[in-house]
Amino acid sequence: MKTKNKRIPYGKQWIGKEEIRAVTAVLKSDFLTQGPKVQEFEKNLAAFVGAKYAVAVSSGTAALHLAAMALDLKPGDEVITTPISFLATSNAALYVGAKPVFVDIDPETQCLDPELIEGKITPKTKAIFVTDFAGRVADLKAIAKLARKYKLRVVEDAAHSLGAADGKFKVGSCSHVDLTIFSFHPVKHITTGEGGAVTTNDSAVYERLCCLRNHGVTRDPQAFRANRTGSWYYEMHELGFNYRLTDIQAAIGVEQLKKVKFFIRRRRQIAKMYDLAFADLPFVKIPASTHLSEHVYHLYILRLQGRLLTRRLMIFEELRNRGIGVQVHYVPLPLQPYYQKLGYSVENLPQTTVYYYSAFSLPIFPKIKTEEVKRVIKAVKDVIFLCSK
Ligand SMILES: Cc1ncc(COP(=O)(O)O)c(C=O)c1O
Incomplete structure (x- = not known):
C-alpha cells in the first residue's frame, strides 16, 4: 500500500x-x-x-x-x-x-x-x-x-x-x-x-x-x-x-557539541515512546534495558520473534511502502563478499545470525516530530498485525 x-x-x-x-x-x-x-x-x-x-x-x-x-x-x-x-x-x-x-x-x-x-x-x-x-x-x-x-x-x-x-x-x-x-x-x-x-x-x-x-x-x-x-x-x-x-x-x-545533551534527551524521549508502544506487541522484542549503561539510542532496533521471524522481509518492505525509513544495522561483516573471499563466514556466530535475520531499525533522530513518531508507531502496529495472521 x-x-x-x-x-x-x-x-x-x-x-x-x-x-x-x-x-x-x-x-x-x-x-x-x-x-x-x-x-x-x-x-x-x-x-x-x-x-x-x-x-x-x-x-x-x-x-x-x-x-x-x-x-x-x-x-x-x-x-x-x-x-x-x-x-x-x-x-x-x-x-x-x-x-x-x-x-x-x-x-x-x-x-x-x-x-x-x-x-x-x-x-x-x-x-x-x-x-x-x-x-x-x-x-x-x-x-x-x-x-x-x-x-x-x-x-x-x-x-x-x-x-x-x-x-x-x-x-x-x-x-x-x-x-x-x-x-x-x-x-x-x-x-x-x-x-x-x-x-x-x-x-x-x-x-x-x-x-x-x-x-x-x-x-x-x-x-x-x-x-x-x-x-x-x-x-x-x-x-x-x-x-x-x-x-x-x-x-x-x-x-x-553545545546541543549534544539536548539531542540525547530527545533521542531518549523517542525511545521511551517506542518502548511504551511496542512492549506488549506480540512476537516483537524491544531493546533490552537490562544493562547498566546509559543508552544514547543512536539506533532503535526491534527484533522479531516466533512466527514473525520468517516475515522480516515482508514487514520491512511494507513499512518502506508506508514511508517509514526502516533500516537493517548491519549485514554481518563476515557475510560481505569481500570478507567471504578472504575465507570468512558466520558458521560459528549463531547469535549474529539470529540477530541479523530478526532485526530492523526504526527512525530515531532529535528533529523527528512527535506526529512522525506516532505515524511510525501506527505503521509498525498495523504491519505487524497484518503480517502476524
Ligand atoms: C560503528 C561505526 N564505526 C565507524 C563508522 C565510520 O564512520 P565514518 O562514516 O565517519 O567514517 C561508522 C559510521 O557509520 C559506524 O557506525
Missing part, C-alpha cells in the same frame, strides 16, 4: 542558525583549515568526554585507521572484533595488514560478548576493537580485564555512543580502553558533515596521532632528527595521510 506521506528517514542531522553563523564566520576568516576552530573543537570534545586529548580527523573511518596505526598493529597480528558493526571497524584492521577475528555478540546487547573472547585469543592476538552498538556501552570492564591478562590493546568504536556512560565512566574518557573513536557523520549524535575524532590520555599517542593525520609530518623542533636549517623546516617521520578536519567543519562541531 503506497502513501503520499514523505519518507521518514532513520536518521538525520539537526543544523540550526548557530552552525550557519559559525560557518559564515570561518568563511570570512583567515583560516578555512589548520586554524583555531579545530583546536577549539578538540578542546571542547576532550572536556565533554573526560579525556586528556582529542584529535579531530576527516571521518570515523580515518579515526579507526589512525587508531590501528597508533597501536602499531601490523601484518600477521590478529584483532578480535565484532561482526555486528559498520564495515569501518574491521576494515581498520585490514588497512594495517592485520587479521580481523570475529567473535559472536551478546544476544541482549548485540555488543561483543566478552565471555567468548578468551577462546579466540592466540599468540598473534594484539588488540580488541569493540563497538558500543546502537548507543549502549559494551562490557568494557570485562574486556579490559582480558586485555590486562593477555597484554592486548583496546580500541572502543564509539561512533554510536557519544554522550553515553557506564556508571561513572564516560564514553571517550578511555577509562578502560587505550583509544576511543567517534564519527560525526550526519546520522550520528553530532555532525560536522563528515568527520571523526580519536580520544586518548597518552601524550605520546596524542603527538603521534597529530603527526599521522598530517602526512606523518612534525614541525616540533624538539622532535627533529636532523639539524634544523631554518624556520621553514619540517620533518616527515612516518607514512601518514591527509586526514585533517577543516575549520569549516570544526565550527559546526563546536556548535553541535
Whole structure:
C-alpha cells in the first residue's frame, strides 16, 4: 500500500542558525583549515568526554585507521572484533595488514560478548576493537580485564555512543580502553558533515596521532632528527595521510557539541515512546534495558520473534511502502563478499545470525516530530498485525 506521506528517514542531522553563523564566520576568516576552530573543537570534545586529548580527523573511518596505526598493529597480528558493526571497524584492521577475528555478540546487547573472547585469543592476538552498538556501552570492564591478562590493546568504536556512560565512566574518557573513536557523520549524535575524532590520555599517542593525520609530518623542533636549517623546516617521520578536519567543519562541531545533551534527551524521549508502544506487541522484542549503561539510542532496533521471524522481509518492505525509513544495522561483516573471499563466514556466530535475520531499525533522530513518531508507531502496529495472521 503506497502513501503520499514523505519518507521518514532513520536518521538525520539537526543544523540550526548557530552552525550557519559559525560557518559564515570561518568563511570570512583567515583560516578555512589548520586554524583555531579545530583546536577549539578538540578542546571542547576532550572536556565533554573526560579525556586528556582529542584529535579531530576527516571521518570515523580515518579515526579507526589512525587508531590501528597508533597501536602499531601490523601484518600477521590478529584483532578480535565484532561482526555486528559498520564495515569501518574491521576494515581498520585490514588497512594495517592485520587479521580481523570475529567473535559472536551478546544476544541482549548485540555488543561483543566478552565471555567468548578468551577462546579466540592466540599468540598473534594484539588488540580488541569493540563497538558500543546502537548507543549502549559494551562490557568494557570485562574486556579490559582480558586485555590486562593477555597484554592486548583496546580500541572502543564509539561512533554510536557519544554522550553515553557506564556508571561513572564516560564514553571517550578511555577509562578502560587505550583509544576511543567517534564519527560525526550526519546520522550520528553530532555532525560536522563528515568527520571523526580519536580520544586518548597518552601524550605520546596524542603527538603521534597529530603527526599521522598530517602526512606523518612534525614541525616540533624538539622532535627533529636532523639539524634544523631554518624556520621553514619540517620533518616527515612516518607514512601518514591527509586526514585533517577543516575549520569549516570544526565550527559546526563546536556548535553541535553545545546541543549534544539536548539531542540525547530527545533521542531518549523517542525511545521511551517506542518502548511504551511496542512492549506488549506480540512476537516483537524491544531493546533490552537490562544493562547498566546509559543508552544514547543512536539506533532503535526491534527484533522479531516466533512466527514473525520468517516475515522480516515482508514487514520491512511494507513499512518502506508506508514511508517509514526502516533500516537493517548491519549485514554481518563476515557475510560481505569481500570478507567471504578472504575465507570468512558466520558458521560459528549463531547469535549474529539470529540477530541479523530478526532485526530492523526504526527512525530515531532529535528533529523527528512527535506526529512522525506516532505515524511510525501506527505503521509498525498495523504491519505487524497484518503480517502476524
Ligand atoms: C560503528 C561505526 N564505526 C565507524 C563508522 C565510520 O564512520 P565514518 O562514516 O565517519 O567514517 C561508522 C559510521 O557509520 C559506524 O557506525
